[in-house]
Amino acid sequence: MPSISTLAEQTVTNADAVALDRANVFHSWSAQGSLKPLVLAGGSGTTVWDHDGNSYLDFSSQLVNTNIGHQHPRVIAAIAKQATTMATVAPAHASHVRGRAAELILKHAPSNMAKVFFTNGGADANENAIRMARLHTGRDKVISRYRSYHGNTGAAIVATGDWRRIPNEYARGHVHAFGPYLYRSEFWAQTPEQEAERALHHLRRVIEAEGPESVAAILLETIPGTAGILVPPPGYLAGVRALCDQYGIVLILDEVMAGFARTGEWFSLDAFDVRPDLITFAKGVNSGYVPVGGVIISEEIASTFDERVFPGGLTYSGHPLAAASIVASIEAFEDEDIVGHAARIGRDHLAPGLARLAAEHPVIGEVRGAGVFWALELVEDQDTRKPVPAALIGQLKTELVTRGLLPFTADNRIHVVPPAVVTPDEVARALETYDDALTAVGC
Numbered sequence: 001m002p003s004i005s006t007l008a009e010q011t012v013t014n015a016d017a018v019a020l021d022r023a024n025v026f027h028s029w030s031a032q033g034s035l036k037p038l039v040l041a042g043g044s045g046t047t048v049w050d051h052d053g054n055s056y057l058d059f060s061s062q063l064v065n066t067n068i069g070h071q072h073p074r075v076i077a078a079i080a081k082q083a084t085t086m087a088t089v090a091p092a093h094a095s096h097v098r099g100r101a102a103e104l105i106l107k108h109a110p111s112n113m114a115k116v117f118f119t120n121g122g123a124d125a126n127e128n129a130i131r132m133a134r135l136h137t138g139r140d141k142v143i144s145r146y147r148s149y150h151g152n153t154g155a156a157i158v159a160t161g162d163w164r165r166i167p168n169e170y171a172r173g174h175v176h177a178f179g180p181y182l183y184r185s186e187f188w189a190q191t192p193e194q195e196a197e198r199a200l201h202h203l204r205r206v207i208e209a210e211g212p213e214s215v216a217a218i219l220l221e222t223i224p225g226t227a228g229i230l231v232p233p234p235g236y237l238a239g240v241r242a243l244c245d246q247y248g249i250v251l252i253l254d255e256v257m258a259g260f261a262r263t264g265e266w267f268s269l270d271a272f273d274v275r276p277d278l279i280t281f282a283k284g285v286n287s288g289y290v291p292v293g294g295v296i297i298s299e300e301i302a303s304t305f306d307e308r309v310f311p312g313g314l315t316y317s318g319h320p321l322a323a324a325s326i327v328a329s330i331e332a333f334e335d336e337d338i339v340g341h342a343a344r345i346g347r348d349h350l351a352p353g354l355a356r357l358a359a360e361h362p363v364i365g366e367v368r369g370a371g372v373f374w375a376l377e378l379v380e381d382q383d384t385r386k387p388v389p390a391a392l393i394g395q396l397k398t399e400l401v402t403r404g405l406l407p408f409t410a411d412n413r414i415h416v417v418p419p420a421v422v423t424p425d426e427v428a429r430a431l432e433t434y435d436d437a438l439t440a441v442g443c
Helices: 007-011 014-024 073-085 096-108 122-137 154-159 163-168 192-210 236-247 299-304 320-335 338-360 390-402 424-440
Strands: 042-044 047-049 055-058 113-119 141-145 174-177 215-221 250-254 278-281 293-298 364-370 373-378 408-410 413-416
Touching (some): 113 299, 122 250, 122 278, 154 163, 338 373, 390 408, 390 424
Parallel strands (some): 141 174, 215 250
Antiparallel strands (some): 047 055, 364 373, 408 413
C-alpha cells in the first residue's frame, strides 16, 4: 500500500468508483445489469489494492498480461520520459524508439524473422497476420482450433473457437479443427504420442477436405491460454510445420498470451521444434502499460511487400509511448533475468506446489503448464472427469478474493498466472490460499 496519496485519492471510496462505473461504463463480455466489478486503485509488483485499504495478491496478472508486474519503475520512467519528448508520431515517419522496440523484439525472435508490424493489441495483430498470409499465398481459408481465442475483431473472433465466435461470425473463409488435449482427447488417445499423431492426422484430413490449394494459413496459439493452458504434446507443432511446408500454407503462431516470459521462455515456441512464418504478440511485451501488439514477419513474407503495397495500417501503429514501454520492458527482462526467473518459479515452486495441491484435493483433475502459466482443471469425479459446475467456480472465486488473492477463472478451471516477477514466498502464500479456499467449499 503506498504511504503517500493525493488528496483526490484519499477522498475516493470503492463505493464512489463503483457508482461512477455503473453509471457510465459499458463492460465487455457482460450482461450489464448484474455487474458488481471489483475496484482497483493502484498496484506495485504482484500486489494491487482498492480505495478502501484492501490489497490483493494478483494471480490473474489482470488478463494474463502484467508479466513484469505492476508499476515497474523502469517502464514507468521510460513512458514519462518519452511523453516529455514526443508523445505521438504518425506511423509513416521514422521514429528511433519504434525502431529500437522492433530491434529488441527481433533479437529474441527466431532467426528467420525480419520485420515487425505494430498494432494496437493482440486482436488486430491476428487480424493483420491473417491478411498478410492471404495476400502472400493468394489463398483465402484460415484453419484454427475450436479450443482457442484470438481476439474480438472481424477475422480474429471468427478464428476463435470458443462460444464468443458464434454471435460474431461475419468474416469469411474460416475453418476449425480439434487440437491436442489429452485429458479430454477427441481422438481416444491414451498417450501424448498417440494424441499428437492422431491430432495431426485429423488436421491433415481437414486440409485435404477443404482443398490444400485454398488454405492460406493455419493459425494456432502455441499454447492455448484462455482455452485451458493446453501444452502441446511432443512432436505436434513440428508436425503442423511439416504439413504447412507440404501444402504451401503459412503458419501463424499466436504468442499474445504465452509470449515474453509467461512460460519461462522469450516465446513459448522456443520450447518446441518449430519455426513459424508469422508470430503475433501483445500483452507481455510491455505488460499492457500502453496498448500495443504486433506481427513478427519472416523474411519471405516481408519480401512479398517490397514492391507491393501492404493494404493495412493503424493510426497508432508503433506509438512512441508504447514503443518506449517495450524498450524498457525488454531491457528490464534482460538485465533482471525475468525470463529465467519465471522458468525457475515454474519448475521449483509452482509445479511441485500445484502437484501437492492436487494430491490433497480430488477435485483437481489435472495440473498443466510451464513457467508462470498454469491451469487447475476441476472435476466432480476423477474417473468420469465431469467438469464442476459454474456455481462452484463462482464460490471459489469469492473465497479467494475474500482471502486476498485475485484469481483468473475460466469454465471449470482456475488459471494460476502471476506476474513473472513473483517471488517464492508469494507463491507459497498463494498456494496456501488456494488450499484454504478449496477446503472452504468442501473440495
